[in-house]
Amino acid sequence: xxxxxxxxIPIGYMLIYVVLILASGLWLFLLSQGLDxxxxxxxxxxxxxxxxxxxxxxxxxEVAAPHLFAMGTLIFVVAHFMLFSTNxxxxxxxxxxxxxxxxxxxxxxxxxxxxxxxxxxxxxxxVALLAFVLLFLVLLGMxxxxx
Amino acid sequence: MKFLVTKDLxxxxxxxxxxxxxxxxxxLYIGLDVILHAYIIGLDRSSxxxxxxxxxxxxxxxxxxxxxxxxxxxxLFMTLFAILILASIYIRLYANKAMTKWVVHLLFLxxxxxxxxxxxxxxxxxxxxxxxxxxxxxWHFLALFVAMMILKKLLFK
Numbered sequence: 622x623x624x625x626x627x628x629x630i631p632i633g634y635m636l637i638y639v640v641l642i643l644a645s646g647l648w649l650f651l652l653s654q655g656l657d658x659x660x661x662x663x664x665x666x667x668x669x670x671x672x673x674x675x676x677x678x679x680x681x682x683e684v685a686a687p688h689l690f691a692m693g694t695l696i697f698v699v700a701h702f703m704l705f706s707t708n709x710x711x712x713x714x715x716x717x718x719x720x721x722x723x724x725x726x727x728x729x730x731x732x733x734x735x736x737x738x739x740x741x742x743x744x745x746x747x748v749a750l751l752a753f754v755l756l757f758l759v760l761l762g763m764x765x766x767x768x
Numbered sequence: 769m770k771f772l773v774t775k776d777l778x779x780x781x782x783x784x785x786x787x788x789x790x791x792x793x794x795x796l797y798i799g800l801d802v803i804l805h806a807y808i809i810g811l812d813r814s815s816x817x818x819x820x821x822x823x824x825x826x827x828x829x830x831x832x833x834x835x836x837x838x839x840x841x842x843x844l845f846m847t848l849f850a851i852l853i854l855a856s857i858y859i860r861l862y863a864n865k866a867m868t869k870w871v872v873h874l875l876f877l878x879x880x881x882x883x884x885x886x887x888x889x890x891x892x893x894x895x896x897x898x899x900x901x902x903x904x905x906x907w908h909f910l911a912l913f914v915a916m917m918i919l920k921k922l923l924f925k
Binding site: 627628630631634635637638639641642645646648649652653691694695698 | 840856859880
């Protein structure tokens with residue numbers, strides 16, 4: 622296979638793009654929860670934990686629908702590069718990839734529990750979001766390590 | 769990308785048709801994306817500045833940070849996929865050319881810089897708004913060039 626090394630360029634840039642997408646997504650979420658210049662990030666996180674902003678079913682579906690498609694596709698595209706990896710075993714890749722998929726689903730659906738009043742505090746959303754971002758970063762690191 | 773790299777499909781006519789069709793679709797996307805941004809942000813200095821910073825004379829409010837960030841978030845996702853597909857096919861077809869590496873680097877760099885510059889312009893002031901326009905147009909012209917080169921090779925070889 623000729624010039625396979627050239628393909629490391631798009632894969633490398635893809636990792637940076639995904640980090641930017643994650644960062645802008647986090648920022649958007651915090652803005653939707655009341656982050657502004659007068660209140661810091663920590664205060665916003667604290668207020669999400671105690672009293673997350675109410676979200677109707679309409680609002681939930683409006684956010685969930687594009688994210689189910691976009692996050693599923695993005696995770697698949699990133700994770701499929703692990704098929705080429707010779708540094709990390711397929712078993713580890715499978716576990717991490719499936720973990721990211723499950724946490725993405727949990728992250729999207731967690732606000733449903735808040736909207737329907739199943740949980741009062743927003744800790745479930747914060748935990749799901751944090752776990753998803755951290756495991757996705759691990760997956761990105763694995764792809765970077767395999768380049 | 770796995771299908772584009774594998775050697776078994778090197779002489780597949782179906783793959784040639786599929787690659788041509790997806791590149792044609794991306795070509796249309798690139799054109800419409802410019803028109804979309806002309807409507808949302810503007811493509812000249814006065815309209816960009818009116819969108820980002822408002823215009824007191826014409827009673828135009830500056831764009832909300834939520835709306836701008838959502839546009840940047842979507843742009844990053846769409847740009848990534850469009851460029852990833854274009855770059856994969858371009859590398860497959862032009863792997864032996866010395867400039868391929870630089871074209872791919874520039875495509876990804878400017879594609880990434882455009883949304884970042886838009887956010888920076890919003891926070892720092894009008895001086896960076898034209899830098900956004902330049903980076904935005906460069907990545908679109910580069911993508912146009914890459915798409916045309918791919919179609920040229922696939923359809924007129």
